[in-house]
Each structure stands twice: as C-alpha cells, then as structure tokens.
Amino acid sequence: MMSDKGIAHIKKCPLSLGCDLSVRFIVRYQKRIKTTVTRILFAFVLSVAASVSYAGNKITVVELYTSQGCSSCPPADNFLGKLAERDDIIALSLHVDYWDYIGWKDPFASADNTSRQRQYARKLGMGYVYTPQMVVQGMSHTTGSNQQAVEKLISDTHGAKRLDVNVTHSANGLQVDIPGGTFEGEEAKIFVAAFDARHENDVTRGENSGLKLAHYNVVRDMAQVGTWSGDAVSLNVTEKDIEMAGHDGCAILVQSVKTGRILGAAQIKLVPHS
Numbered sequence: 001m002m003s004d005k006g007i008a009h010i011k012k013c014p015l016s017l018g019c020d021l022s023v024r025f026i027v028r029y030q031k032r033i034k035t036t037v038t039r040i041l042f043a044f045v046l047s048v049a050a051s052v053s054y055a056g057n058k059i060t061v062v063e064l065y066t067s068q069g070c071s072s073c074p075p076a077d078n079f080l081g082k083l084a085e086r087d088d089i090i091a092l093s094l095h096v097d098y099w100d101y102i103g104w105k106d107p108f109a110s111a112d113n114t115s116r117q118r119q120y121a122r123k124l125g126m127g128y129v130y131t132p133q134m135v136v137q138g139m140s141h142t143t144g145s146n147q148q149a150v151e152k153l154i155s156d157t158h159g160a161k162r163l164d165v166n167v168t169h170s171a172n173g174l175q176v177d178i179p180g181g182t183f184e185g186e187e188a189k190i191f192v193a194a195f196d197a198r199h200e201n202d203v204t205r206g207e208n209s210g211l212k213l214a215h216y217n218v219v220r221d222m223a224q225v226g227t228w229s230g231d232a233v234s235l236n237v238t239e240k241d242i243e244m245a246g247h248d249g250c251a252i253l254v255q256s257v258k259t260g261r262i263l264g265a266a267q268i269k270l271v272p273h274s
Contacts, residue, residue, distance in 0.1 A: 060157050061090045061253060061265045064144050065117045065133040066215070068106040069099035071207035076132030076144030081198075081216035089154070090251050090267045092193060093218045096131060104206030108199065108218050116222070123260035138255055138262040163228075163264025167252050169271065173238035176225075176252055178264065180232035187257045190226040192237055194270075195219045197248040220247055228254055228263075244270055 064080045066073045077093065084091040096117055097109040117129050124141060132144030136153040137160065143149065166177045174192065200214045223242040226235050244250060251267040 058088055058158060058162065059090055059265055059267075060088060060137050060154050061092070061251070061262045062137075062150070062154065063092050063094055063135045065094050065096055065113070065129070065131055065135070066144065067096050067099040067109060067131050068203055068208055068213055069102055069104045069206045070131045072145065073132045074208065074211065074213060076134065077213065077215050079145065079147055079150070080134075081214065083150075084197075084216045090265050091217050092195060092251060093215050095215075095218065096129070098129070099131065099206075102206055104203055104208065107201065108215065108220070112222065113219065120260060138260045161263075163254055165252055165254060165264040165266040167250070167266045167268045169250075169268050173236055173241075173244070174250060174252075174268070176233075176235040176237060176266075178228055178233045178235075178254060180230055183263055184230060186228075186230065186263060188228040188254045188263055189224050189257060190228055190233070190235065191222055191253040191255060192225050192242050193219045193222040193251045193253065194242055194244050194247040195249055195251065217249070 062080070062083055064076055066077055080091050080093055083089045093108075094113040094116065095106050095108040095110065096114040097106065097111055098114055100106055100109060114129075117133065120135050120138070120141070121127070121129050123138075133141055134144040134150050134153075135141045136150065137157045139157065139160075140153045142153060161182060163178055163182050168175045176190070176192075178190070195217045198214065198216055199218050200212060202212050203209055221243045225237050225241050226233060239245060242250075247270055249267055249269050252265060253262055254264040255262050
C-alpha cells in the first residue's frame with residue numbers, strides 16, 4: 001500500500017512506478033561510482049607520493065671513470081647508459097686524461113676528473129687508478145664492464161642511510177636544500193656536476209681507432225658549492241658557481257670529507273628559462 005505522498009511523486013513521472021524506482025536506483029548508483037572513483041584516485045595519489053619519497057631516499061650514485069683511449073671502456077660506457085635510465089641511479093661518466101698520450105686525445109677528458117679518481121684511490125686504499133672503473137656511492141669500486149659485480153655493489157648500498165637532498169631549477173639557478181641531523185659528526189662537501197645526456201663521436205686513432213663511441217651523462221663541469229656539517233643547508237647555485245648553460249642536467253652530491261662516501265644526492269634536468 002502506498003501513501004498519498006508516494007502517489008503524488010509517481011504522478012510526476014510520465015512512466016510507471018518502475019521508472020521512479022529505476023531513476024532513484026541510477027542516482028544512488030552514480031553516487032556510489034563517484035565515491036569509489038574518488039577513493040581510488042586518492043589512494044593512487046598517496047601511493048605515487050610515497051614511491052617518489054622512497055626513491056628520493058634510496059638513490060645510488062655510480063661514477064664511471066673512462067677514456068676513449070682505452071679499448072676496455074666501450075662495454076662499460078654502454079652499461080652506464082643503461083644505468084642512467086633507472087630512477088634509483090644517478091649515473092655519471094667522468095673521462096680521465098692519463099690515456100691521452102697513447103694516440104687519441106679524449107675530447108671529454110679533464111685533469112679534474114683524474115684528480116677526483118685519484119682521491120678515491122686514496123680513500124679506498126688503492127695504490128693505483130684504472131679504467132674502466134665504477135665507484136658506487138663513494139664506498140666501493142669494481143671494473144665498470146663487470147655488470148654483475150656492479151649490480152651487487154648497488155644492492156649492498158640499499159640499507160645505507162642517505163640525506164634526502166632536494167633540488168629545483170628556475171631562472172635564478174638551482175635551489176638546493178639539504179636537511180640536518182641525519183649523520184651526526186660528519187663533515188661533507190657539496191658538489192654540483194653539470195652533465196650532457198649523450199655524446200657520440202668517431203675515434204680515428206689509438207686503441208679504439210675506427211669505432212664510433214657513445215657516452216652517457218658526461219660530466220662537463222664539477223664544482224664544490226658549499227659544505228654540510230649536520231645542520232640544514234639551503235643554497236642557491238648560479239652560473240657564477242658552475243657552468244650550467246647548454247648542458248642537460250645537474251647532479252648534487254653531498255660527500256663525506258673523511259671517507260668519500262656520498263651521504264646524499266639528487267639530480268635534475270636543466271630546462272632553458274627565458
């Protein structure tokens with residue numbers, strides 16, 4: 001039995017009682033779908049935010065010391081290119097100059113890169129330098145073409161603490177923010193490395209004569225821009241500090257003075273600003 005109110009409501013519908021019930025059902029169903037979709041989207045946003053935060057804290061730096069004058073280096077150069085595609089890796093190619101004398105002058109080599117590699121040799125207790133060498137998180141090293149060994153070293157760093165370095169890019173340069181308190185008693189240098197995403201060229205002399213070589217994330221300039229000793233640090237890095245114009249990206253490295261270990265790192269693409 002229906003109330004007068006119910007009958008009056010049905011009269012508004014040109015169809016039958018089934019029409020009224022169907023309309024109300026559809027409205028309720030649409031509301032439920034909207035609520036469900038909203039919840040799914042909210043959960044997805046939280047999931048993405050969490051994954052970004054995790055990745056930021058688990059980034060590992062891999063530095064390849066290489067030379068176009070070294071016949072053993074091309075496989076390591078190609079492997080670094082694959083590492084550069086990963087979100088959890090900052091892959092940097094640093095070309096050294098001590099093989100330039102044997103017939104081919106590497107156009108990307110610098111004495112500064114050679115000096116940095118020699119500093120690692122001292123920190124890691126080595127009496128020599130070599131190519132291709134991959135240094136992982138400033139903590140360990142192996143032959144750069146030994147993919148299995150490199151992956152093992154990367155895996156070994158996953159449990160190590162890291163500073164959550166944040167960097168943004170604007171017309172005013174880089175804004176670098178480093179938190180404090182994570183590593184008590186540590187003194188560190190803050191480096192910025194400007195790199196080109198890819199280079200390819202023909203080699204006409206030396207051990208790689210006749211080959212076209214490709215290199216990835218080639219460091220073109222690196223400079224110390226500050227220090228970190230446990231307190232939060234905020235820096236604005238400009239062209240006066242390091243040449244960024246014309247390059248594809250920058251990596252920020254917070255590196256222990258005592259051990260050479262990289263305490264935290266970040267990288268960013270350089271987008272031209274008008």
